Amino acid sequence: MTDLLRIRRVRRSFEKMMADLEKFLLDELTCPSCYNYMCPPINQCQKGHNVCNECFPRVNICPKCRAPKSNTSRNYALEAIHGRLLIPCKYQYLGCDYICLGETIKNHQKYCKFTKQECPFSSYDNCQWKDSIIKLKTHLLKKHSHNFYQKDKQKFISQHFRNISNYHYIFAVIYVFDNYFRLTWDINEGTGMTRWAVYFMGSPEDAKKYSYKLEFTKGYQITYNTVPLTFKSVCDPKSDKGSSKFGDHNCFYIHKTLLDKYCIENGDLHYRVSIYALQEEEEYTSDIALLFVEGSKNFP
Numbered sequence: 001m002t003d004l005l006r007i008r009r010v011r012r013s014f015e016k017m018m019a020d021l022e023k024f025l026l027d028e029l030t031c032p033s034c035y036n037y038m039c040p041p042i043n044q045c046q047k048g049h050n051v052c053n054e055c056f057p058r059v060n061i062c063p064k065c066r067a068p069k070s071n072t073s074r075n076y077a078l079e080a081i082h083g084r085l086l087i088p089c090k091y092q093y094l095g096c097d098y099i100c101l102g103e104t105i106k107n108h109q110k111y112c113k114f115t116k117q118e119c120p121f122s123s124y125d126n127c128q129w130k131d132s133i134i135k136l137k138t139h140l141l142k143k144h145s146h147n148f149y150q151k152d153k154q155k156f157i158s159q160h161f162r163n164i165s166n167y168h169y170i171f172a173v174i175y176v177f178d179n180y181f182r183l184t185w186d187i188n189e190g191t192g193m194t195r196w197a198v199y200f201m202g203s204p205e206d207a208k209k210y211s212y213k214l215e216f217t218k219g220y221q222i223t224y225n226t227v228p229l230t231f232k233s234v235c236d237p238k239s240d241k242g243s244s245k246f247g248d249h250n251c252f253y254i255h256k257t258l259l260d261k262y263c264i265e266n267g268d269l270h271y272r273v274s275i276y277a278l279q280e281e282e283e284y285t286s287d288i289a290l291l292f293v294e295g296s297k298n299f300p
Helices: 001-027 076-082 100-112 133-143 258-261
Strands: 043-045 069-076 086-088 099-100 114-116 130-134 153-158 166-174 179-187 192-199 210-217 229-234 252-255 269-277
Touching: 086 100, 114 166, 130 133, 133 166, 153 166, 166 269, 179 210, 192 210, 192 229, 192 258, 229 252, 252 258
Parallel strands: none
Antiparallel strands: 043 069, 086 099, 114 130, 153 269, 166 179, 179 192, 192 252, 210 229, 210 269
16 A cells, blocks of 8 residues: 555656646747747747747847847757647637647647638628638628528529620638638630639648539529539638639639530529538539529529
8 A cells, every 4th residue: 555655646746747847848938029839930039038930020139138139040949849748729818728739739720710810802802801710700791791601502693604705703602510611713714714613711631521512504494405514522721822712623624615505595504502521422523413403592
């Protein structure tokens, strides 16, 4: 029994020592300017004090000792330790409880629901809104309701599609599965080629969990002569470049003259966008199938 008590005391002492060491290292990782935990690269002043990479360009002198900052010195030892420590998200004060190894925390913070992001219509509608994604839905309903949808199977009509002859593009945001997706299509004025894609507005890891399907049909009444065109693909993450309409992969290319055949008499093009969680829809290769598409009055 005495040996067991001794082992327990040693274990408690070791656990306290490790907790104290972890607290000390986290204190060392705290930026003296913004008080967030620093991520590599960790810059230094000429006396060796650390400043985070976000604050470093904004300060002229060290916020701790007032010494000039060094443009060549980095704390490589602390950077190595950072990658092996459990670091809480810097938006912890707003309610984020995510904790992970330092080597991956930067990626989480980039897509954290509390980080400020531009409106997805910043380039399309020249919208200047910038806030956390948890406030995005309210903003879209208020300012962009004409291009915001909340169904996993959404029908669209592009009016007078057959008569479009110059460059044309469309943005629409779809909110399903508690995530945002961006539908984009455009027409190249010179070649007549059209591009279509649905992008996931979040991390590349989460994008892999979803696929989408585009369906084109001639009107909404199926007949023996109606063979809807169907394209399926996994969702790619939206490009980091806010002004970029398309990524490098998984776009659906088709010439406008072929889509013109799916327009109804007045030139409108009817199509449907379906978004799936991959456990519901594992297949996303291109194919052609007979499908029934119901009517809708949504105009992206």
